[in-house]
Amino acid sequence: MSNSYMTxxxxxxxxxxxxLLWVAIGIWLGRKTKDLESYALCGRNxxxxxxxxxxxxxxxxSNTTLLAPQFAIQLGxxxxxxxxxxxxxxxxxxxxxxxxxxxMPHGFTSGDFIRIRYGRAVWxxxxxxxxxYALTWLIxxxxxxxxxxxxxxxxxxxxxxxxxxxxxxxxxLFGGMKAxxxxxxxxxxxxxxxxxAIGLVLIERFELESIYQDISENKPALLWVLLPxxxxxxxNNLMFGIGEIFHSNVxxxxxxxxxxxxxxxxxxxxxLFWIPVPIAAGFIALSSGVLGVNVTSPDMVGPLxxxxxxxxxxxxxxxxxxxxxxASSIDSLLAATSxxxxxxxxxxxxxPAATDVEVRKAMSxxxxxxxxxxxxxxxxxxxxxxxxxxxxxxxxxxxxxPILAGLYWKRATARGAMIGMLSGSIVGLLAYFQIGWxxxxxxxxxxxxxxTVTVTAVSKTEFNWQRLNESQVTGE
Amino acid sequence: xxxxxxxxQLLVVSALVVTGATIITLLVLFIVEFKRGTxx
Numbered sequence: 001m002s003n004s005y006m007t008x009x010x011x012x013x014x015x016x017x018x019x020l021l022w023v024a025i026g027i028w029l030g031r032k033t034k035d036l037e038s039y040a041l042c043g044r045n046x047x048x049x050x051x052x053x054x055x056x057x058x059x060x061x062s063n064t065t066l067l068a069p070q071f072a073i074q075l076g077x078x079x080x081x082x083x084x085x086x087x088x089x090x091x092x093x094x095x096x097x098x099x100x101x102x103x104m105p106h107g108f109t110s111g112d113f114i115r116i117r118y119g120r121a122v123w124x125x126x127x128x129x130x131x132x133y134a135l136t137w138l139i140x141x142x143x144x145x146x147x148x149x150x151x152x153x154x155x156x157x158x159x160x161x162x163x164x165x166x167x168x169x170x171x172x173l174f175g176g177m178k179a180x181x182x183x184x185x186x187x188x189x190x191x192x193x194x195x196x197a198i199g200l201v202l203i204e205r206f207e208l209e210s211i212y213q214d215i216s217e218n219k220p221a222l223l224w225v226l227l228p229x230x231x232x233x234x235x236n237n238l239m240f241g242i243g244e245i246f247h248s249n250v251x252x253x254x255x256x257x258x259x260x261x262x263x264x265x266x267x268x269x270x271x272l273f274w275i276p277v278p279i280a281a282g283f284i285a286l287s288s289g290v291l292g293v294n295v296t297s298p299d300m301v302g303p304l305x306x307x308x309x310x311x312x313x314x315x316x317x318x319x320x321x322x323x324x325x326x327a328s329s330i331d332s333l334l335a336a337t338s339x340x341x342x343x344x345x346x347x348x349x350x351x352p353a354a355t356d357v358e359v360r361k362a363m364s365x366x367x368x369x370x371x372x373x374x375x376x377x378x379x380x381x382x383x384x385x386x387x388x389x390x391x392x393x394x395x396x397x398x399x400x401x402p403i404l405a406g407l408y409w410k411r412a413t414a415r416g417a418m419i420g421m422l423s424g425s426i427v428g429l430l431a432y433f434q435i436g437w438x439x440x441x442x443x444x445x446x447x448x449x450x451x452t453v454t455v456t457a458v459s460k461t462e463f464n465w466q467r468l469n470e471s472q473v474t475g476e
Numbered sequence: 477x478x479x480x481x482x483x484x485q486l487l488v489v490s491a492l493v494v495t496g497a498t499i500i501t502l503l504v505l506f507i508v509e510f511k512r513g514t515x516x
Contacts, residue, residue, distance in 0.1 A: 046516045049505035056498075077479050077487065178516070189502060196495045199488075208488060212481045223478040259514075273498040276491035283488045 006315045011153035014316065015160070018323050019167040025186070026171025026179035036356035039176035040108065040339050040363060041257040046181060051258040051266030054181045055090060056273045057188035057328035058250060061141065065191070065281060065325045066148070069302035072282030073295065076215075076222030080282030082234040086241030090271035093245045097255040097263030099407050103468040105260070109336075110252035110403075111344035116468055117406045118414040125421055127344065129399060130247060133392045134337040138330065138370065140389055142378040145326045152303055152319045161378050164323070168330040169371035172338075173364055177257055180331045187324035192277070194321040198306050198314070199280045202287050205309065214290040222286065236393070240441040243396035246403045250336040338366035390437035394428020394444030401445070401452040410462045416455030424448025 033039045046054075064083070071079035104113060110130065115123040146161030153160075171179045202211075215222055245251045255263050285301040293308045295301050303322075306314035342362035347354045354362070398421045405412035405420075428444020435443075509515045 042516050047505075047509040047514045049502060049509050050516055052505070053502055077484070080487070181516070185502075185506070189499060192495055192499050192502075196492060196499065199492045199495070203488075203492070208485045209481055212484045216478060220478060223484070225477045225479055269501075272494070273502070276494040276498070279487060279491035280495055283491065 006153050006312065006319065008154065010312075010316065011155055011319065014319055015149065015153070015155060015163060015323070018320065018327075019163055022167055022183050022327060023170045023174070025183055026175035028175075029178045029182045030175030033176050033178055036360045036363075038178070039360055040335075040343075041253065042177045042181060044257060044259065046254075046258045046262075046266075048262050048266055048269070050181050050185050051254065051262055052269040052273060053188045054184040054254060054332070055251070055267055055270030057184035057191070057324075058254075058332040059086070059090060059245075059270070059274050060188065060191050060277055060325050061137075061329040064277060065195075065321055066144075066299050066302055068278035068281040069285030069305075070298040071278070072285040073219075073222070073288065073298055073301050076219075076224065076286075078224075078231060078234060079222075080279045080286075082237045083278035083282065084275050085234050085238045086278070087271045087274040088238055089241035089243075089245035090267050090274055092242055093251055093255075094264040094267035094271065096246065096404075096407060097258070097267050100252065100255045101258075101260050101263045103407070103465055104256070104470075106470055107256055107468070108253075108343045109256075109340050110247060110249045111340055112348075112470070113252070113403075113406065113468065114417075115344070115348065116470065117412075117463065118402070118417045122402070122414050122417045122421070123344075125418065126247070126399065126402075127340070129395045129421070129425070130249065130340065131337065133244070133248065133396055134250075134333055134340070135370075135373070136389055136392050138333045138337070138374050139377050141326055141330045141333070142374045143381075145330075146378060148322050148326070149319075151300055152315065152322060158379065162375065164326055165330065165371055165375050165378070168327055168334060169367060172331045172334045173367050176363075177253070177335050180335045181254075181257070183331060184328050187328040190324045191321050191328075192273075194317050195277060195280045195284075198284055198309070198317065201309060202284060202305075206287065206290055211287050211290050215286055218289055235442045236438045236440070239397045239400070239445040240390075240393040243393070243398070243400050243441060243445065247396050247399035248336065249340045250332050253336045253339055334367050334370055337370055338363045341366040341370075390440065391429075391432060393437065393441035394432060395425050397428055397441040397445035398422075398424025398448040401449045405452050405456050409456055410465070411459040412452070412456045412463065413459045413461060416452045416459065419455055420448040420452030423451045 037043055068083040071083045114126040142161050142165050145164035146157040149155040149160030150157045258266050284305050288295055288301055288305050291308045293304050303318045306318045342359050346362040347359050402417035402420045424444040424447045427447040428440050431443040432440035
């Protein structure tokens with residue numbers, strides 16, 4: 001595909017041009033970030049436009065632009081809706097963001113919450129799940145970057161992966177959260193405009209009825225109202241999405257960074273903005289039949305259709321969309337995970353007397369180290385980590401109820417949270433191996449819910465919400 | 477039983493309409509907050 005539609009000169013020009021653009025924007029945005037709060041949390045003053053856009057951009061990963069079309073051609077209309085259901089994580093996090101801002105006006109990370117609310121043992125388990133998931137996601141994005149740049153633009157895997165990882169490391173390092181959120185805004189617009197443009201051209205060129213006709217004649221299963229695997233995939237994706245968002249510091253750090261009172265609006269809008277993206281991307285994939293595209297690899301159906309329809313312009317457009325969707329997730333993961341390592345592990349465990357300058361330095365070192373670890377693993381192993389991400393599904397699903405109960409239920413206890421996370425993870429992983437990925441998150445979440453709610457229901461202790469406001473407790 | 481052609485059309489058209497509206501909303505929000513100096 002790339003050989004016919006994109007010359008090496010064009011591919012390299014776009015890759016280098018985009019990389020330089022993001023690094024330049026990152027350095028420019030980060031020029032005034034002097035203290036820790038402005039570097040890590042944008043001074044807790046992010047407005048609605050940037051707040052909503054960063055949530056949308058981060059949640060649009062390369063999986064959304066490439067796996068959503070794959071879901072559509074394998075699981076049909078339900079596949080599109082299933083992927084779209086991941087937006088519920090954003091919707092449901094909206095009231096949580098409001099609660100988090102209220103309870104923890106000086107909070108830094110999701111780890112902060114777990115540590116204060118449930119104590120050290122639960123915090124250790126939570127950190128293991130959280131850092132494992134963040135690293136898995138980060139490495140999968142690095143690998144996807146290398147594989148996709150190779151597939152779309154014929155850029156060697158190692159070179160593509162190295163460039164995309166180092167670009168994100170550089171601008172996150174120099175600009176901190178401001179660079180992440182600023183570039184996310186531009187990247188979200190580019191992705192949305194690209195998906196919208198391809199969809200519009202498709203509708204303009206083919207009648208929607210003719211696309212439907214083609215599917216109903218050649219692949220009627222994709223239009224079935226009751227396709228069991230797809231229906232299960234909806235619930236699984238829903239739980240995985242909610243678990244990912246509820247536990248991950250990527251989303252908590254944004255709740256802390258967004259201006260007080262706007263958190264719920266930013267996440268609510270982001271959910272609304274995100275819903276149509278997998279459906280539009282899936283629609284592009286389902287048009288492959290009417291376009292006569294020979295889909296050799298399901299995860300490449302999106303690029304194949306856009307190239308078949310728009311030729312060179314389609315190849316360039318999809319290349320830019322893929323680059324933006326990768327960068328918008330990698331930068332967020334680098335910032336949020338380094339935040340978690342510097343704040344939770346370095347400051348709260350290794351060096352409690354660390355100054356803000358030292359914590360900021362620890363964050364910078366963590367960003368570089370995370371980049372190096374990801375790069376090393378991506379260099380020696382270029383398999384697709386989508387499977388491993390689904391493996392993490394029950395782990396993150398098991399954190400949903402301990403977090404919910406911890407935020408809203410005074411009687412929620414460390415024991416309930418620990419049993420909930422452990423039982424949910426174990427039973428969910430058993431389901432993953434015995435039944436399949438499409439039920440693992442769902443079963444893990446349900447198990448965790450039963451355990452957390454049961455233990456909490458019989459608990460007699462009541463948590464003092466004031467303890468979550470660390471500055472009041474410590475008298476800072 | 478298959479999803480009807482009307483449902484298919486509604487799903488696709490509304491997805492594209494919401495995507496278009498999202499782009500406009502983000503741009504409008506950006507301009508408004510930029511003018512007010514409340515972007516961040």
